[in-house]
Amino acid sequence: MDTAKNMEGVAIDPTTILKNCGLKRTLGRVKILDILIELDRPITGKELLNRLGTDAVDPASVYRTLNVFFDLEVVHKIEGADNINRYALNRGEDMHPHFTCRTCGKMECLTMTTFPHIDIDSMEEGYLVERESISLVGLCPRCRL
Numbered sequence: 001m002d003t004a005k006n007m008e009g010v011a012i013d014p015t016t017i018l019k020n021c022g023l024k025r026t027l028g029r030v031k032i033l034d035i036l037i038e039l040d041r042p043i044t045g046k047e048l049l050n051r052l053g054t055d056a057v058d059p060a061s062v063y064r065t066l067n068v069f070f071d072l073e074v075v076h077k078i079e080g081a082d083n084i085n086r087y088a089l090n091r092g093e094d095m096h097p098h099f100t101c102r103t104c105g106k107m108e109c110l111t112m113t114t115f116p117h118i119d120i121d122s123m124e125e126g127y128l129v130e131r132e133s134i135s136l137v138g139l140c141p142r143c144r145l
Helices: 014-020 027-038 045-055 059-071
Strands: 075-079 085-089 098-101 107-109 135-138
Touching (some): 014 027, 027 045, 059 085
Antiparallel strands (some): 075 085, 098 107
């Protein structure tokens, strides 16, 4: 398997990620990061638990870890059209839209598509933007056949 890299082409690994964000290296955190590094698409907590298989730590610990990773900007959290959160490793990419197949449910990052800049500072007073996202829903190439 090729070594995973961030947007600057620098190799990324769980130990470095945990060290850079000041978290203790635990087996659960390393295994979660290994899976997120391996994938190039967002996955649900349930999919992550399935991939962890028999090595799984307590499901509540997995979700707590994902929330800590999100708070520290280690992962992106994307709410799908089905209202289920999916998680992807933050590789330093710019904001980008996500595509969800309405048949198979797979969500993909559309990193080659630019995310329109929204001038939040010019919005009417009183709004507090907590998250920006653009999601597209349709059929993926596989399900479209």
